[in-house]
Every structure is written in C-alpha cells, then in structure tokens.
Amino acid sequence: MHSLQAALVIFACTVGTVYFPLAAALVPFVNSASWWVSLLTFLLGSLWVWQASWLGKQSPAGDFGMAVKGWLGPILSKVFLLWFAAYWLILSSGILSEVSLVFHIIALPATPVLVLQVAFFFLVLYTDLYGFETCMRTVQALLILAVPLIAGFLLSSVVAARWTNLLPLLDVDLKEVAKAIYYSGPYPLPGILMALFLSTQVEERSHIIWHNVLSLWAAGLLLSLIVAVTIAVLGCCVTESYYYPTIPLAQSIEIGNTLVGVEIMVYPLWLLSGYIKSALAFVTASETIGGLIPALKQPWRSLGLGLIMLILAILPYNVNSTVKMIHISDYYLGMPFYVIIPAITIWVMLKKRGKQHA
Amino acid sequence: MRRERKKRAIVKPRPVGEIQKPPTDGEISGHFERDMQALQELLANSTDLRTSIIRTQDGKRVALFFYAGLVNQQILNHNVIAPIQTHKAPLTVEDLLERIIKAPNGGPESSLESLGTSLAKGAVVILFEGLDQALTVTMPQFFDRGIERSQSEDVLIGPHQSFSEDLNKNLALVRRYLKSPRLKIKNMEIGRISKTELAIVYIEGIAQEKLVREVEERLNRIDIDFIIGASYISEFLEDQPLSIMPQLKLTERPDRLIAALCEGRVAIMAGGDPTCLIVPFFMPEAMQAAEDYYEKPLIATFLRWLRLFSAALSVFLPGTWITLVSFHHGIIPPTLFTSIVAGREDVPFPTIIEAFLLLIAFDIVIEASTRLPSAVGQAIGIVGAIILGQSAVQASLISPTMTIVVALAGLAVYTLPSPSSVSAIRVLKYLVLAISSVLGLFGTVWALIFITINAASMRSFGYPVLFPVAPLNVRGWMDIFLKLPNTWLPQRPHFLAAENERRLNQGVTPYPGKGEPRDA
Structure with missing residues (x-):
C-alpha cells in the first residue's frame, strides 16, 4: 500500500457522512462563523493526524496489533485495541442505522427500514469478507464517483446562495468558538484514527505524515465549504432546525426545468458516503479484532462482528435514537483518543530517546 | 448378427485419452514385420491412416505411415519416397537424415507411443527394415483461411489484419511487426488428447520475469484431455472463473497484441484459435479501442x-x-x-x-x-x-x-x-x-x-483489475480516460514494466527546441 492511497482513504473516511450534520452541529454556537470554525477544527485535528502518522511510522509495516503492542506493551495494548475496535464497530452500526433510517424517511417510506438495514449490512459484511485491501480499493473507486457528485451538488447550490447570510464573519464569542470546536471534535476523529491505523500498514512511508495531514486538510476544506454554502442558501435559523440540513438544501435547488429537485444527486451521495464510512469502520474493527484474537478466523470473525453490528443498528427506532447512539461512540469512545494519542506519542518519544541515550 | 453383437460386447471401451498398449514392449525392435504389426495395431480403426511399403535399390523394405490430409503428399513423394527408392548404399539413420530425406524437421524415434503422437501431429513415420529406430519427418499440410479482417474488432483507420487459426502464421505475423531478438516465444503443449500447441509471447527486458513465470506455472498446471484454442483455457487462468467480469484481455488483432507486449504484458496464443489472451487485464482498458491510437x-x-x-x-x-x-x-x-x-x-x-x-x-x-x-x-x-x-x-x-x-x-x-x-x-x-x-x-x-x-x-x-482507478494511479489515467499525444507519454505503465519504464527518449517533441528555426 502506498501512502497516497492511505491519504485518499483518510480523506474519504473524514468526509464520510459528516457533511450532512456538520452545519447543524456548529450553527447553534457560532452562527454564520460556522464555516471557519469548522476549518479551524480540522486544522487543529491535523495535529493529531501528525502524531498518529508519526506513531505509525515508528513500527514495522504490516500489522496494527503488533505496532500497538510495541508502543504499549502486551496488556495495555489489548485494552487499547478493544477500545479502538469498539469505537469503530459502534460507529459503523450508527451510520448503517442512520443512513437506512434517513433514506427510508426521505425516499422510500413504503419500504420497511429493516429491509434497507439488512441490504446495507450485507454490503458491509461482503466487503469485510474480501478483506481490508478490497475495502480500500472499493472506497477509492467509489470516491471517484462521489467527488463529482459532491462538486455538482455544491455548484448547483451556489446558484441559490445569499452570501450575506455568512455575515457577520468574526462577531463571535471566543467561549462559543471553543464550545463549537469541542462539540465538532468527533468529526475529524475518524480521519485521525484511520491515519493511526493505516500508517502502520503502509510500506512506502517517506511522505506519509504530509500526505495524511494534507488529506485531513482537504477534507476539512471541503466540509467547511459545504457548511458555508448550506448557511448561505438556508440561513442560520433553517440550518439549525434540521439534523441534516444538506437534505433541505438539496430540495431547495432547481436546475432549469429538467429535474424538479436535485435530491437525485444527494440520495446516491448519501448512500455512497454512508457505505464508504460504514464499511471502513467495520473492516477496521474487524481487522483490529483479528489482531487481538488471532484464533478468530474469517468468515467467523465477520459473521460474529456483523451480527453485533446488525443488532446495534436495528436497536435505534428513530433518527433521535440513532443520533444518540452515534454520540455515544463519538463522545464516550472517541473523544478520549484526543488524550490517548498524545500520551502514547510522548511515551514512545521518551522510550525512543531513552534507547538513543542508552 | 447375434455373434457380431456378442463380439462387440466383449470389446472393452477404451478410456478417453488412453492409448492402447502395443503388443511389443513399446519400442521399435528392428524386426520389420513385428514393428509393422505393432504400429498397425496401435493405429487400428482409423480409415484416414495411409500405409505404403516401398523398396530401396538393394531390396530393403521401407514402410511409411501418415494420416491423409495432414501431410502434403506431393512433397512426400518428391522429398522422401523418390530419394529412398533411388538410394543404393545400405541405409543408416544419419545418412537418411543428413543426405537422403529432404525435410527440415525430422528425427529418429524408437518409442511406439511417441511415433503415434507424431503421426497425429502431421508427421510421416518411416520404418526401415533392419533398423531399430524409426524416423519421423514433418511436412504438414493444413487447411487454413488467409489473413482476414477482424470480425469482432474491426476498425475504420489502421491495420485490418487479424490472426487466423494457424499458430505459426500468427507468430510470424507478430515477428513481422516486432523485429527484435528480444521478442521471446515459449512453446508448450496442452491437452492429453488434443496436444494443442500453445505459445507464451513476451518481450524480454520489458515484461517482468515473475509475470512470465506465473503464466508458465498456471499453464503447466492445466491437465485436461483437450482444449480448443486460447479462449478455451481462459477460465483455467482466471483468478475468479465464476465472475462474469473479464479478467483477461482477448484480441485477434496483431497491433493490439504488439502494443500490449510493448507495455510489458504477456500473451498466450494457441493453435486453432485466432483469439489470443493478454495478461494482465485492467478493467478500465475495456474503453480502449485499437482505433484510438490512429x-x-x-x-x-x-x-x-x-x-x-x-x-x-x-x-x-x-x-x-x-x-x-x-x-x-x-x-x-x-x-x-x-x-x-x-x-x-x-x-x-x-x-x-x-x-x-x-x-x-x-x-x-x-x-x-x-x-x-x-x-x-x-x-x-x-x-x-x-x-x-x-x-x-x-x-x-x-x-x-x-x-x-x-x-x-x-x-x-x-x-x-x-x-x-x-x-x-x-x-x-x-x-x-x-x-x-x-x-x-x-x-x-x-x-x-x-x-x-x-x-x-x-x-x-x-x-x-481496477487499476489505475483503484489503486489510484493518476499517470495510468493518461492512457485510459484520456488519450494524450504519444510525446506526452514517455513511460510504460509503471505497474507492468517497473524495470524498463521509459519508452520515449527525453526531449522527443514534434516541434523544434529553443533557438531552433521554426520555418521550413
């Protein structure tokens, strides 16, 4: 695996489905300044990507489990790997549930949500059965389809933008900015943790740190652009009142008299990005568990984890409970990594310095 | 009628692919009658088998065996039968091969089974009284259509030649395009009964050795009674034969084959099939037509x-x-x-x-x-x-x-x-x-x-197979989703020809360099 491919996957994992709720998560705190606060969040996130990539570079390429063992020793590494896998597994369940529920509500009300969940679950499971390499290649191929769709979506939205909605630009309380950064903290996290995971797998690592940091910046830039366009088209009040303001944004756009709305562009995008993130999350969890329990071979590993994932995905009965589930994964399981990664980095640095002195 | 049925019933059917054991120990003994009988029993029940016995000047008997239709009889008469009949001195294998018989491909053979196989391939088996070795000489006559337009890959601009069913003719066509000693052809035979000739074609120094080795190994693993051409064996070579998506490139156009070879790919050609296989195949290449390059x-x-x-x-x-x-x-x-x-x-x-x-x-x-x-x-x-x-x-x-x-x-x-x-x-x-x-x-x-x-x-x-889309390789896109001028594509695909990437010398452009006059 080349570091550029890893960077693409990190980009895909960071953008994921984040562009659907991000504007609504920031606007309550910083209103029209949301777009640059979002950019700031991702710029800050790149510090963690730098650390994660540096950590990955310190271990021989190939096995994430072995790399963590090298950093933390045999016992702590198991705790870390379990936590890491749990974060990804719950995140993948949450996204599976979220995508199916939202699609059921906006596009297929007559089709039972369970059918969509099971169909979507099958794709994720199928990817894992083929392994991480296939997952990476699938993600790269789908990304090439998703990027023009996002670009088309943004361009067609820009027509309806009222740029005055983005003013005032800097009239925000610093406390609120800090709060907004904290609450949007989970959004760069998949990119950071994916960078940690992939940096241990990449063979060609000469530019890995820069490639990973740039990919997070690129994702942050794209997401901030989407936030800016959403606020410019819908205004802060409307943006705030939705969980996923990108959907009313799409519904409000008309292209000539050809298509009444551009939902047609957003529906596939929602599914593609949902699949990309969910599959990456599930496969990462599966690979981590594989490193933790080597005796658990395929297909039993996929089937076992898949069953847990499906049950977790079915549990939420509406969008509110799905969002709550994703919050559990984001805040209780994800946010501690903002402390854990620097701690491991310092620990590894100290160990390295100690070895050099010795 | 009843007796005949009974007789038929006791004849044990011969298993497919198994040659009936001759009555001798399987070798030419030097005893003319016994060897004749052994060969005739081995080749029994074939109405197209022709046997003729001639005599040399000193009265020794010589038996010729061949299948009608596979041997050019005019050349046989002129180059084999006539020289033997007019020869006087006692015969030795060396004399026959070097001075008497005028055929480029020939050799002594003592195993009856090998003689049977050579006959099936279109050789003439010559049995001499008093010699403990037989000779096989090849003077094949195949009915083959000429070089025609490709039915499935026809173009408006560019060469119209396509391969035919004759492997040697196809290989000659490749050699006519690629006049380089680095063009290597490895011959193989697959099919226990069909003995189909196969050729692995590649350019030494461009194709990766591990790829050539892999092709050879996969072909060597095929153990089947018969194959009909290259496209027949594609499912033996594919990693996922159940998939409906292609994993090998098929072409019957020499220009496409040459282009692939020059990129570092390996081709598999077979007798009896105008289609040849090119490996590896990348799915986005399905958009490329031969015409694009003209x-x-x-x-x-x-x-x-x-x-x-x-x-x-x-x-x-x-x-x-x-x-x-x-x-x-x-x-x-x-x-x-x-x-x-x-x-x-x-x-x-x-x-x-x-x-x-x-x-x-x-x-x-x-x-x-x-x-x-x-x-x-x-x-x-x-x-x-x-x-x-x-x-x-x-x-x-x-x-x-x-x-x-x-x-x-x-x-x-x-x-x-x-x-x-x-x-x-x-x-x-x-x-x-x-x-x-x-x-x-x-x-x-x-x-x-x-x-x-x-x-x-x-x-x-x-x-x-998704290369250069996944894994992403932007340089690979330049000849897949785009068709850049050749002067902008100085390198071969990195994936295939990692050791010999450059195909165009640096500084080769259609326009004059700095300071050089632009007018004619």
Whole structure:
C-alpha cells in the first residue's frame, strides 16, 4: 500500500457522512462563523493526524496489533485495541442505522427500514469478507464517483446562495468558538484514527505524515465549504432546525426545468458516503479484532462482528435514537483518543530517546 | 448378427485419452514385420491412416505411415519416397537424415507411443527394415483461411489484419511487426488428447520475469484431455472463473497484441484459435479501442468518454428508469411525467415486467442476429427493431418511452470494443434492474456498490483489475480516460514494466527546441 492511497482513504473516511450534520452541529454556537470554525477544527485535528502518522511510522509495516503492542506493551495494548475496535464497530452500526433510517424517511417510506438495514449490512459484511485491501480499493473507486457528485451538488447550490447570510464573519464569542470546536471534535476523529491505523500498514512511508495531514486538510476544506454554502442558501435559523440540513438544501435547488429537485444527486451521495464510512469502520474493527484474537478466523470473525453490528443498528427506532447512539461512540469512545494519542506519542518519544541515550 | 453383437460386447471401451498398449514392449525392435504389426495395431480403426511399403535399390523394405490430409503428399513423394527408392548404399539413420530425406524437421524415434503422437501431429513415420529406430519427418499440410479482417474488432483507420487459426502464421505475423531478438516465444503443449500447441509471447527486458513465470506455472498446471484454442483455457487462468467480469484481455488483432507486449504484458496464443489472451487485464482498458491510437488524441479521448458513458448507460439506465417512474416520480418534471403516464395508459403490465420483457426480447434479437448468417442477421435486426418494437407499441404491450430506454441501453453497450466486457454488461443490467425494481434508487446504488466490491476484489495474474482507478494511479489515467499525444507519454505503465519504464527518449517533441528555426 502506498501512502497516497492511505491519504485518499483518510480523506474519504473524514468526509464520510459528516457533511450532512456538520452545519447543524456548529450553527447553534457560532452562527454564520460556522464555516471557519469548522476549518479551524480540522486544522487543529491535523495535529493529531501528525502524531498518529508519526506513531505509525515508528513500527514495522504490516500489522496494527503488533505496532500497538510495541508502543504499549502486551496488556495495555489489548485494552487499547478493544477500545479502538469498539469505537469503530459502534460507529459503523450508527451510520448503517442512520443512513437506512434517513433514506427510508426521505425516499422510500413504503419500504420497511429493516429491509434497507439488512441490504446495507450485507454490503458491509461482503466487503469485510474480501478483506481490508478490497475495502480500500472499493472506497477509492467509489470516491471517484462521489467527488463529482459532491462538486455538482455544491455548484448547483451556489446558484441559490445569499452570501450575506455568512455575515457577520468574526462577531463571535471566543467561549462559543471553543464550545463549537469541542462539540465538532468527533468529526475529524475518524480521519485521525484511520491515519493511526493505516500508517502502520503502509510500506512506502517517506511522505506519509504530509500526505495524511494534507488529506485531513482537504477534507476539512471541503466540509467547511459545504457548511458555508448550506448557511448561505438556508440561513442560520433553517440550518439549525434540521439534523441534516444538506437534505433541505438539496430540495431547495432547481436546475432549469429538467429535474424538479436535485435530491437525485444527494440520495446516491448519501448512500455512497454512508457505505464508504460504514464499511471502513467495520473492516477496521474487524481487522483490529483479528489482531487481538488471532484464533478468530474469517468468515467467523465477520459473521460474529456483523451480527453485533446488525443488532446495534436495528436497536435505534428513530433518527433521535440513532443520533444518540452515534454520540455515544463519538463522545464516550472517541473523544478520549484526543488524550490517548498524545500520551502514547510522548511515551514512545521518551522510550525512543531513552534507547538513543542508552 | 447375434455373434457380431456378442463380439462387440466383449470389446472393452477404451478410456478417453488412453492409448492402447502395443503388443511389443513399446519400442521399435528392428524386426520389420513385428514393428509393422505393432504400429498397425496401435493405429487400428482409423480409415484416414495411409500405409505404403516401398523398396530401396538393394531390396530393403521401407514402410511409411501418415494420416491423409495432414501431410502434403506431393512433397512426400518428391522429398522422401523418390530419394529412398533411388538410394543404393545400405541405409543408416544419419545418412537418411543428413543426405537422403529432404525435410527440415525430422528425427529418429524408437518409442511406439511417441511415433503415434507424431503421426497425429502431421508427421510421416518411416520404418526401415533392419533398423531399430524409426524416423519421423514433418511436412504438414493444413487447411487454413488467409489473413482476414477482424470480425469482432474491426476498425475504420489502421491495420485490418487479424490472426487466423494457424499458430505459426500468427507468430510470424507478430515477428513481422516486432523485429527484435528480444521478442521471446515459449512453446508448450496442452491437452492429453488434443496436444494443442500453445505459445507464451513476451518481450524480454520489458515484461517482468515473475509475470512470465506465473503464466508458465498456471499453464503447466492445466491437465485436461483437450482444449480448443486460447479462449478455451481462459477460465483455467482466471483468478475468479465464476465472475462474469473479464479478467483477461482477448484480441485477434496483431497491433493490439504488439502494443500490449510493448507495455510489458504477456500473451498466450494457441493453435486453432485466432483469439489470443493478454495478461494482465485492467478493467478500465475495456474503453480502449485499437482505433484510438490512429485517431487525433482529443477525438480519441472524446470517444473513450463516450464509451464509458455508454457502458454506464447500458448497465444503469433501465434500473434508474424503473426507479424514477415507480419510486421517485416526484423528481421528474410534471410535464414529462404526464407524457410518460399517457404513454403507459393502455399497457397492461407493471413497469418492471414491461422492462424485463422488452430487455429479453431485445437480447433475443441480438443473439439471433449474431448466430444467423450476416445477410439474414441484418434483416432480423431490422425486423426486430422496427416491426417488433412498433407492433408492440401499437398493440399497447409496451410504452414508447420504455422502448426508447431499452433500445438505448441495449445498443449503448456495443460501443465497447471488448467483446467480453460487452457480455458482462449485458448480464449486469438485469441485476441492476432486478434490485432497482425492489428497492428503488437505494437498489440502484446498492447494485453499483456491489459491482464495485466485486471488481475491487478481482485480480488478473496478481494485479488488481481496477487499476489505475483503484489503486489510484493518476499517470495510468493518461492512457485510459484520456488519450494524450504519444510525446506526452514517455513511460510504460509503471505497474507492468517497473524495470524498463521509459519508452520515449527525453526531449522527443514534434516541434523544434529553443533557438531552433521554426520555418521550413
């Protein structure tokens, strides 16, 4: 695996489905300044990507489990790997549930949500059965389809933008900015943790740190652009009142008299990005568990984890409970990594310095 | 009659691929009558076997065995029979080979089984009284069509030659294009009964050795009674033979083969088949046509995008149409939707049934016109397209919009120059249609992801078939999604020819360099 491919996957994992709720998560705190606060969040996130990539570079390429063992020793590494896998597994369940529920509500009300969940679950499971390499290649191929769709979506939205909605630009309380950064903290996290995971797998690592940091910046830039366009088209009040303001944004756009709305562009995008993130999350969890329990071979590993994932995905009965589930994964399981990664980095640095002195 | 039946019943059927053991110990003994009898028993029950006994000047008997039709009898008379009959001195194997028989390919042989095999390959077996070795000499006569235009990969501009069923002629054609001693050809034989000749063709120093070795190993593993040509063995070489997507490139055009060899690929050619296999194959290359390299770069780029769009249209149009009309009609502008509904007013079937029926009818027409002789095939195409379609619409069995959708999807696939990709797409559109008709747009995207996962999991001789899309290689795009001028493509594909990448010397441009005069 080349570091550029890893960077693409990190980009895909960071953008994921984040562009659907991000504007609504920031606007309550910083209103029209949301777009640059979002950019700031991702710029800050790149510090963690730098650390994660540096950590990955310190271990021989190939096995994430072995790399963590090298950093933390045999016992702590198991705790870390379990936590890491749990974060990804719950995140993948949450996204599976979220995508199916939202699609059921906006596009297929007559089709039972369970059918969509099971169909979507099958794709994720199928990817894992083929392994991480296939997952990476699938993600790269789908990304090439998703990027023009996002670009088309943004361009067609820009027509309806009222740029005055983005003013005032800097009239925000610093406390609120800090709060907004904290609450949007989970959004760069998949990119950071994916960078940690992939940096241990990449063979060609000469530019890995820069490639990973740039990919997070690129994702942050794209997401901030989407936030800016959403606020410019819908205004802060409307943006705030939705969980996923990108959907009313799409519904409000008309292209000539050809298509009444551009939902047609957003529906596939929602599914593609949902699949990309969910599959990456599930496969990462599966690979981590594989490193933790080597005796658990395929297909039993996929089937076992898949069953847990499906049950977790079915549990939420509406969008509110799905969002709550994703919050559990984001805040209780994800946010501690903002402390854990620097701690491991310092620990590894100290160990390295100690070895050099010795 | 009864006795005859009884006699037949006790004859044990010979297992396929097994040659009946001769009565001797399997070797030429030097005893003329016994060896004759052994050979005749080995080759019994073949009416096309010709045996003739001649005598030399000193009265020694010489027996000739050959299969009619495989041997050029005029050359046999002139180069073998006449010299032997006029020879006086006692015969030795060396004399015969070096001075008497005028045939380039010959050699002594003492095993009866090998003699049988040589005979089947078109050799003449010559048995001499008093010699404990027989001779085999080859003077083949094969009936082969000439070098003709390619049926499946025809072009308007560029060479029109295509391969034929004669392996030697095909190899000579390759050598005529590539006049380099680095062009290597390794011969093999596959098929316990058919003994089909195969050739592995590559350019030394460009093709990676591990790829050549892998091809050889995979071919060596094939143990089967018979094969008919190269395309027959493709499923033995593919990593996922059950997949409908192609994993090997098939071509019958020498220019395409040469281009592939110069990129570092390896070709497999076989006797009896004008199609040769090229490995590895990357799926996005299905958009490349031989003509692209004789066209202007921008026009070739446009055509490649047109093919890509057509392929996508063919796979997804029927499914997406069903999705829009049956599930998400709110997206369609009201005026358009009204005209669609008006067209379907008298149609008794649901949209999905209508689409399936029409797609199957379309594929039946295509299949029939392919199998029928070309003149009749064309007529069937016209009948199918105009009469069947128009009559079905007039009889209110199908709607006019569905006819347009299915016709467009059905025809669009034929813009692809790769026949194996065309077949895959023809099947895939049914999968997309089936899932879309159940799950709407969710199903269409589901099918797209499912197809992508499958394609991403596939490898062709160890190389991912989605290259250069996944793994992403922007340089690889320059000759896949674009067709840049050759002066802008100085390197071979990195993946294939890592050790010898440069194909164009630096500084080679069509325009003069700095300071050089621009006028003629």
